[in-house]
Amino acid sequence: MNQPSVPDSGQWFSNLLKSQQAVLGPFTADQAFAPWMQAATAFTSWQQETIKQMTSFWPMSMAAAIPGFPPAVNVAADRRFSAEAWTKNPGFDMLSKSYLVQTQSLQQALDAAPMDERTKAQWGFLLRQVVDALSPANCLLTNPEALKTAMDTGGRSLIEGARLFMEDFAKGRVSMTDEKAFEVGKNVALSPGSVVFENEVFQLIQYAPSTDEVKRTPLLIVPPCINKFYILDLQPENSLVAYAVSQGHTVFLVSWRNIDASLGHLTWDDYQQQGVMTALDVAREISGSERVNTLGFCIGGSLLACTLAVMAAKGQADKVASLTLLTTLLDFSDTGELGLMITPQSMALREASIGKGGVLHGRELAHMFAALRANDLIWPYVVNGYLQGKAPPPFDLLYWNADDSNLPGPMACFFMRQGYLENKIRVPGGTVQSGVPVDLRQITTPAFIYASREDHIVPWKTAYATTQLLGGPRTFVLGASGHIAGVINPPAKKKRSYWELAPADADAAAPSPAAEAQPALDPDPEHWFKQAQQYPGSWWTAWSEWLGQQGGDETVPARKTLGSKKYKPIEPAPGRYVKAKAT
Structure with a gap:
């Protein structure tokens, strides 16, 4: 039996919505389903474009393996796949490009979904967490750099990566620096x-x-x-x-x-x-x-x-x-x-558990802040540490970042x-x-x-x-x-x-002598920025x-x-x- 084509799948979804119209009546259907029908049409279009790009990847990736052959598929550069190993092998090149195109397509579909902006932002945050986690760079078998390192070291990188993973597992978080290299009062926080x-x-x-x-x-x-x-x-x-x-x-x-x-x-x-x-x-x-x-x-x-x-x-x-x-x-x-992480439901649960007494653990706060920039604060250290066996170097700022505080x-x-x-x-x-x-x-x-x-x-x-x-x-x-x-x-x-x-x-109507040189502050930040002057160097001065x-x-x-x-x-x-x- 033939599989439905891309237009067929979109038509099937459209027909399903129309079938509900007969049951719910024209007013309800117009109000409830019109946005979803528009989203279905848009999704079908993106689905077609995604498949079109996907089908072009393999021959283009094969051709890109030829020295001097320019890439023919326009995919935004991503530092996770910037190493030569990703483009040198046609299979890995297609894998990385397919991942990026599908990621873009999912985001476009979400952008057009008929939901309020806060809900859309919450789903967008969750989508990014999942998509970032599923990057082929984060898996040993789909990361050519990690595979090459394993072969070059005779497997020692995998043993070292396993050791680093077990250390982090015991700590409950991913290490971003060599924490043994610092001590408060010894080489950080030194002012007398x-x-x-x-x-x-x-x-x-x-x-x-x-x-x-x-x-x-x-x-x-x-x-x-x-x-x-x-x-x-x-x-x-x-x-x-x-x-x-x-x-x-x-x-x-x-x-x-x-x-x-x-x-x-x-x-x-x-x-x-x-x-x-x-x-x-x-x-x-x-x-x-x-x-x-x-x-x-x-x-x-x-x-x-x-x-x-x-x-x-x-x-x-x-x-x-x-x-x-x-x-x-x-x-x-x-x-x-x-702010997306703080909802009425999550707040009620938190207040029930610690609102009258208890501790909000710093580790939980650290996980929350890291999730905001997972591709900077989580996955690079997973790839370098666990997949390639490279211990993170000493960095005082990241040592401070990992020094949690409870509330x-x-x-x-x-x-x-x-x-x-x-x-x-x-x-x-x-x-x-x-x-x-x-x-x-x-x-x-x-x-x-x-x-x-x-x-x-x-x-x-x-x-x-x-x-x-x-x-x-x-x-x-x-x-x-x-x-x-x-x-x-x-x-x-x-x-x-x-x-x-x-x-x-300066604000000529400033209410005190100390404020006479203070700038006039427009309620609109964009208007303020257009009026502001840029100065080189530090704001400390x-x-x-x-x-x-x-x-x-x-x-x-x-x-x-x-x-x-x-x-x-x-x-x-x-x-x-x-x-x-x-x-």
């Missing part, structure tokens, strides 16, 4: 200083000055609690901490506790009161300054901004001189693919529900935090807001929305690159670039100039000893908390 305060939530580090004079107003850094703080102090040459110290700031930094079961009861309010508020008061007492400049990174920025709104509601806004937010979300209207369940659930799921943090009075309704408009201190243009975790246009939520003068700067590489961009490297409004676009204007120009002699009579040094930086491993 002392822990001057600690409680069950955090340790406070005061860093030693590197200048004879320091600014009277200190700087408090609040890093994300889902990662270790030393991404901001990885090496002396790329340390934001060391840079701030070199600019004459007395730097205090919050080192969050790596949560275990005994601390699974901690809430978002606890992180505000026992965390940020306490750190501010200790920094004020040690420095002798009434006000403190503050900086928050990622979720640390969200926590810091919410805390400042709470303090403003309680009449304590005068404790803070300025606010810097790095890749921070306060408006969660577009959170990229990360208390109640705290994490509050942030995910009020932020990612319901987007209530941005709404005046939409949430009650530390006993008061939170209104971000009450934050009237000058704010420096930074976003990275290629950030897949905090989309820059969503981060830009913060400029419309705060009540004080605001400066927005957009840096090149992604969530981490964009932030960690020291001036000495002379890399990348950043965008900000030129001084000529622009931030340093801005920060120098906050808290006054007064300087005082740098102290030779850290801490104070009330808060004596406990141990050298980076302290115990950051060294604790997630369990």
Whole structure:
């Protein structure tokens, strides 16, 4: 019996839909089935085009094996198949091209499916996970590079790959670097200083000055609690901490506790009161300054901004001189693919399990973030490690990335529900935090807001929305690159670039002297970008100039000893908390 042709299969699907029309009536059919009939027609067209390309692969792949013969099939280049072994053999060449064309066809079919954008994005994310996993590069028998390596080494690469797999299996994750090559406090997190305060939530580090004079107003850094703080102090040459110290700031930094079961009861309010508020008061007492400049990174920025709104509601806004937010979300209207993982159903399950007490394990968070970029953070290490027996080289950034941190369940659930799921943090009075309704408009201190243009975790246009939520003068700067590489961009490297409004676009109606040079910020991020000027190099210099204007120009002699009579040094930086491993 003959198989149905491609048009026949499409006609069969169309006839099936039409047969339902007689049962359901014309109105229902028009409303419910018309989009699907359009999708069926489009799918048939893609199916025909896919088969057409597939049937041309074999002769073209055979011809491509002839030296100097140009490829005749237009398939987008993919680094997974960039090695010569993939194009030299006609079979592997056809396999890789067939995979790429079918991947493209599946995505096109999904794009035309009659469903809402969020549902389509969720299916798109799941489709990409499956398609990425099924790449022929990820299987020994369909990866010519791995097969050649196995033959060249007499099978030793397979033995070594099996050993690496068993090590990773025991750890529960894929290794991306040689983790034995690094130790916190030995060759990462090296800036000198002392822990001057600690409680069950955090340790406070005061860093030693590197200048004879320091600014009277200190700087408090609040890093994300889902990662270790030393991404901001990885090496002396790329340390934001060391840079701030070199600019004459007395730097205090919050080192969050790596949560275990005994601390699974901690809430978002606890992180505000026992965390940020306490750190501010200790920094004020040690420095002798009434006000403190503050900086928050990622979720640390969200926590810091919410805390400042709470303090403003309680009449304590005068404790803070300025606010810097790095890749921070306060408006969660577009959170990229990360937000697709947080649904009402998944949130209800999570709250039932850890919402009243428990631990959100760092390993789970790491898997979630890796899934966002599986072709960068998972599969290359599977191929190189398990299939080719190549242990990953030492890389400090990837060591930090693998150094997981746990979160208390109640705290994490509050942030995910009020932020990612319901987007209530941005709404005046939409949430009650530390006993008061939170209104971000009450934050009237000058704010420096930074976003990275290629950030897949905090989309820059969503981060830009913060400029419309705060009540004080605001400066927005957009840096090149992604969530981490964009932030960690020291001036000495002379890399990348950043965008900000030129001084000529200053807001003449700025409400305070400190804001007179602040740019006018359009509500539309695209319009802002068209007005902005691109500058070469690091955004750190622009931030340093801005920060120098906050808290006054007064300087005082740098102290030779850290801490104070009330808060004596406990141990050298980076302290115990950051060294604790997630369990």
